[in-house]
Amino acid sequence: MAMGRMPSRRSFLGQAGAVGLGLVAAPAWAETIKLPLNGGPQEREITTGFPQKGAMILQRTRPPLLETPMEVFDRGIFTPNDRFYVRWHWAVIPGEVDVATFKLAVRGHVERPLSLSLAELLAMPRVELAAVNQCSGNSRGLFQPRVPGGQWDHGAMGNAKWTGVRLKEVLDRAGVKAGAVAVRFNGLDEPVVDGAPDFMKSLAVDHARDGEVMIAFAMNGEQLPLMNGFPLRLVVPGWYSTYWVKMLSDIEVLGAPDQNYWMATAYRIPDTPHASVKPGETGFKTVPINRMVPRSFITNLAAGAVVHAAAPTPVRGIAFGGDAGVAKVDLSTDGGKTWQPARLGADAGKYSFRQWETTVTLAGRGSRALMARCTNSAGVAQPDTANWNPGGFMRNVVETTPITVS
Amino acid sequence: MRGRSLALVIAIGAAAAPLWALAQAPPQLKSVNFDLPVGDRMFPGDAAADAINNNCLACHSAGMVLTQPRLSRAEWQAEVDKMRNTYKAPVAAEDVPAIVDYLAKLGGT
Numbered sequence: 001m002a003m004g005r006m007p008s009r010r011s012f013l014g015q016a017g018a019v020g021l022g023l024v025a026a027p028a029w030a031e032t033i034k035l036p037l038n039g040g041p042q043e044r045e046i047t048t049g050f051p052q053k054g055a056m057i058l059q060r061t062r063p064p065l066l067e068t069p070m071e072v073f074d075r076g077i078f079t080p081n082d083r084f085y086v087r088w089h090w091a092v093i094p095g096e097v098d099v100a101t102f103k104l105a106v107r108g109h110v111e112r113p114l115s116l117s118l119a120e121l122l123a124m125p126r127v128e129l130a131a132v133n134q135c136s137g138n139s140r141g142l143f144q145p146r147v148p149g150g151q152w153d154h155g156a157m158g159n160a161k162w163t164g165v166r167l168k169e170v171l172d173r174a175g176v177k178a179g180a181v182a183v184r185f186n187g188l189d190e191p192v193v194d195g196a197p198d199f200m201k202s203l204a205v206d207h208a209r210d211g212e213v214m215i216a217f218a219m220n221g222e223q224l225p226l227m228n229g230f231p232l233r234l235v236v237p238g239w240y241s242t243y244w245v246k247m248l249s250d251i252e253v254l255g256a257p258d259q260n261y262w263m264a265t266a267y268r269i270p271d272t273p274h275a276s277v278k279p280g281e282t283g284f285k286t287v288p289i290n291r292m293v294p295r296s297f298i299t300n301l302a303a304g305a306v307v308h309a310a311a312p313t314p315v316r317g318i319a320f321g322g323d324a325g326v327a328k329v330d331l332s333t334d335g336g337k338t339w340q341p342a343r344l345g346a347d348a349g350k351y352s353f354r355q356w357e358t359t360v361t362l363a364g365r366g367s368r369a370l371m372a373r374c375t376n377s378a379g380v381a382q383p384d385t386a387n388w389n390p391g392g393f394m395r396n397v398v399e400t401t402p403i404t405v406s
Numbered sequence: 407m408r409g410r411s412l413a414l415v416i417a418i419g420a421a422a423a424p425l426w427a428l429a430q431a432p433p434q435l436k437s438v439n440f441d442l443p444v445g446d447r448m449f450p451g452d453a454a455a456d457a458i459n460n461n462c463l464a465c466h467s468a469g470m471v472l473t474q475p476r477l478s479r480a481e482w483q484a485e486v487d488k489m490r491n492t493y494k495a496p497v498a499a500e501d502v503p504a505i506v507d508y509l510a511k512l513g514g515t
Contacts, residue, residue, distance in 0.1 A: 044473065062466055065470065097438055118435055146477075197492070223434075
């Protein structure tokens with residue numbers, strides 16, 4: 001893929017300094033990675049310039065969009081905090097949070113509005129669960145035809161052990177009034193421009209009180225990295241990350257459906273199977289994006305890998321069931337004509353990544369298409385054709401890893 | 407107080423679905439204070455990029471725009487309209503054609 005039109009980062013460092021935007025110096029060299037985005041641009045910088053983060057794929061500096069490189073997912077089912085992907089909508093993100101003065105408000109259609117300190121939350125009964133956090137637009141860069149938006153490969157996802165308090169417990173303390181229909185969540189981030197829609201998301205009141213939705217203050221046993229939502233983030237197991245509001249500071253119980261932009265206009269999907277429509281189609285009914293769907297990935301072989309003919313080749317990866325557990329993962333080495341079951345690794349809970357592995361012996365030299373397919377415990381399998389919608393949401397087609405047998 | 411919350415933890419633990427595990431040690435949260443990178447990259451193209459550089463870098467860095475696929479002029483016009491009308495970007499109407507011209511020449515291979 002030619003990159004002729006794309007200038008190198010290096011050529012801009014001088015210019016940027018000249019207009020005074022170079023507030024945080026970038027290194028003069030930059031390691032890059034090529035993402036398999038058909039039609040390009042494919043090249044991205046690998047950055048280590050963000051606080052509490054290791055090497056990440058730079059999709060956007062401000063507001064930050066940082067993608068997890070695929071090799072991280074080969075090392076285990078829990079994504080380390082310093083490699084966990086980052087996605088913000090607005091650039092006004094407080095860099096400083098004081099744990100002594102931070103307050104979480106609970107208000108609206110309640111008997112007793114609350115202003116909870118972190119100490120008060122930490123004194124409440126604690127729960128922990130493993131859950132995948134995945135951006136609604138994960139893998140958007142693979143849509144054909146391409147659509148605007150963050151051009152992610154598969155790394156806008158991660159799995160962590162979340163620790164916190166049940167949202168239900170907090171709502172019960174405030175006393176949800178009869179007639180409540182939804183609960184809306186807001187964080188400390190703000191739009192740059194006055195009048196722009198503050199980022200807020202809401203859940204139906206029954207969902208908010210289902211005992212699974214959590215206000216998390218720890219991730220993999222540590223406090224949340226700032227860019228993953230310190231000090232509190234909502235955890236909505238089985239649902240896309242758009243609902244997992246970061247730097248959660250305000251919970252408002254609503255007596256009427258939420259008409260805010262981020263529910264009524266943005267993050268909507270076609271109300272069709274696989275949220276799929278024909279490119280260019282208009283006039284379809286939409287609903288807010290909601291439950292995740294099963295996915296699986298080969299993590300130990302990248303596209304273009306070369307393996308030896310007639311030698312046992314381990315193939316492994318990760319899978320998740322979306323809103324249900326992983327029932328099975330099957331592998332195909334012939335582009336989907338035949339399938340064989342993979343062995344599943346330890347079960348860390350229905351919302352977690354689950355590792356899988358198998359060993360194949362490939363006869364004959366040439367190109368092969370490896371494919372992994374997850375079926376969840378509700379019997380839902382990944383489809384063999386890709387969905388399409390204008391938002392680039394909910395991709396979960398069986399992915400193909402082309403390799404060469406030599 | 408501490409004793410009572412421990413009792414609650416145990417009571418709820420017994421009633422919880424097997425999905426849940428109870429966290430052990432109480433976490434200690436520490437205040438943080440970091441500077442996030444701002445992004446130092448400008449849109450290339452000298453005078454042709456003046457309108458986009460002057461209007462579009464207040465709310466976001468250049469990187470994501472420069473990594474978009476090739477989009478039609480109509481698609482770019484819709485993006486700029488969304489930035490102005492929905493996200494309230496203070497972009498003067500007379501600058502819009504130059505911004506869309508620039509964007510329509512970007513992208514892809």
